[in-house]
Amino acid sequence: xxxxxxxxxxxxxxxxxxxxxxxxxxxxxxxxxxxxxxxxxxxxxxxxxxxxxxxxxxxxxxxxxxxxxxxxxxxxxxxxxxxxxxxxxxxxxxxxxxxxxxxxxxxxxxxxxxxxxxxxxxxxxxxxxxxxxxxxxxxxxxxxxxxxxxxxxxxxxxxxxxxxxxxxxxxxxxxxxxxxxxxxxxxxxxxxxxxxxxxxxxxxxxxxxxxxxxxxxxxxxxxxxxxxxxxxxxxxxxxxxxxxxxxxxxxxxxxxxxxxxxxxxxxxxxxxxxxxxxxxxxxxxxxxxxxxxxxxxxxxxxx
Numbered sequence: 001x002x003x004x005x006x007x008x009x010x011x012x013x014x015x016x017x018x019x020x021x022x023x024x025x026x027x028x029x030x031x032x033x034x035x036x037x038x039x040x041x042x043x044x045x046x047x048x049x050x051x052x053x054x055x056x057x058x059x060x061x062x063x064x065x066x067x068x069x070x071x072x073x074x075x076x077x078x079x080x081x082x083x084x085x086x087x088x089x090x091x092x093x094x095x096x097x098x099x100x101x102x103x104x105x106x107x108x109x110x111x112x113x114x115x116x117x118x119x120x121x122x123x124x125x126x127x128x129x130x131x132x133x134x135x136x137x138x139x140x141x142x143x144x145x146x147x148x149x150x151x152x153x154x155x156x157x158x159x160x161x162x163x164x165x166x167x168x169x170x171x172x173x174x175x176x177x178x179x180x181x182x183x184x185x186x187x188x189x190x191x192x193x194x195x196x197x198x199x200x201x202x203x204x205x206x207x208x209x210x211x212x213x214x215x216x217x218x219x220x221x222x223x224x225x226x227x228x229x230x231x232x233x234x235x236x237x238x239x240x241x242x243x244x245x246x247x248x249x250x251x252x253x254x255x256x257x258x259x260x261x262x263x264x265x266x267x268x269x270x271x272x273x274x275x276x277x278x279x280x281x282x283x284x285x286x287x288x289x290x291x292x293x294x295x296x297x298x299x300x301x302x303x
Contacts, residue, residue, distance in 0.1 A: 015208060015209055015212050017208055018207055018208075019205065019206060019207070020207045021201065022207055022296070023199075023200065023201040023202070024200040024201075025143075025196040025197060026132045026135060026199060028128050028194075028197065029192060029193070029194055030124040030125050030176075030178075030193050031190065031191070031193070032122045032123070032146075032180070032187060032188065032190060032192075032193060033123055033124075033125060033189045034088075034116035034119060034189050035123050035179070036116065036117040037114065037115070038085055038114070038115045039113075039114055040082065040084070040085065040114070040115060041103070041104040041110060041111060042066075042068045042080060042082050042103050042109075043080055043103055043104060044080040044103045045068075045102050045106065046069045046070040046080065046101055047074070048066060048067075048095050048099045049067040049068060049069040049079060049097070050066060051096070052064060052066060053065045053066075053093075055090050055093055056089065059086075059087070059088060059089070059115065060084065060087050061084055064081050064083055065082055065113060066081070066112055067079045067080070067081055067082070068080045068081075068082060068101050084113075088116050088117045088118055089116050089117075089118060090113060090114075090115055091115065091116045091189075092114035093114075094110075094114075095110065119185065119189065120183055121180070121181060121182060122189065123159070123178070124144065124156075124177065124179075125175050125176075126195050127166065127174070127176075128173060128174055128175075130165070130172040133174045135197075135199055137158065138158050138160065138161060139158060140157060140158045140198060141156075141157055141198040142155070142157060142158060142195050142196065142197050142198065143155060143195070143196040144180060144193050144194070144195050145193070145194050146187070146191055146194070148187070148188075149186065149187075154180050154181075156178040158176055158177070158178055158197065159177050159179050160176075161175075162176075176197070178195065208279065210301060213279065213293075213295060216280070217288055275294070275295050276292065277293050278290045278291070278292060278293070279291045279293055
């Protein structure tokens with residue numbers, strides 16, 4: 001006796017077409033640094049006789065910051081002054097008073113101070129892979145977040161793309177720079193920043209989860225009730241009443257089979273091309289029907 005296998009009922013989980021913003025991005029992680037860093041050396045050899053600043057002090061260009069005794073003898077003083085070449089901040093003082101100094105004419109000249117530009121503006125250096133670098137250009141918008149400022153997003157633009165590549169473990173990257181305002185002084189050089197470079201952005205557009213665009217009924221090609229409803233495209237995407245093919249698509253939540261398959265879509269600079277896609281829904285009689293749509297930008301979760 002042959003027993004026919006009973007088919008299990010198919011149920012669906014519905015989603016809703018909503019309006020929102022979709023942006024196509026390239027992600028990178030970079031480090032904050034001062035816009036300029038200067039190593040200060042003495043003009044003559046000798047020993048450090050006096051230091052007039054401390055690490056963290058602000059300095060002005062032309063300000064006297066140290067004296068070097070060029071005789072090398074603490075009992076005989078012939079002083080050569082050291083001046084700050086920039087307006088900035090003292091970030092490091094490697095030598096103390098009495099330290100030996102080789103002047104800048106020496107092949108191994110001694111660094112007396114490391115100065116950085118004022119930190120009211122910082123620069124982010126972010127490595128970007130060779131597959132994505134061609135999508136970036138100076139002036140493109142960037143969104144920046146930092147672990148030190150949770151919940152806050154900074155807006156910047158690409159200020160420079162350095163021409164030389166860096167190769168690490170056979171991975172080629174290029175350094176992309178963005179400036180970030182730091183008027184309140186809360187940001188410091190060395191902090192890690194996450195950056196989203198905005199390639200394309202569309203606002204107030206109709207969106208659906210990407211999984212809905214991937215969904216295809218297993219027997220769609222064999223079922224007569226899986227008919228296209230091209231004349232319902234406008235009503236389907238505006239949430240209005242569809243024509244003779246049925247009611248409002250995507251609008252009656254039932255069942256427990258989800259469009260979402262849990263796969264994470266890879267973000268890519270190539271996602272911006274518009275393509276023809278199909279959205280499926282059930283009509284007033286509970287039968288499958290489809291709507292032809294034009295899919296645009298995707299940020300990896302919605303299109």
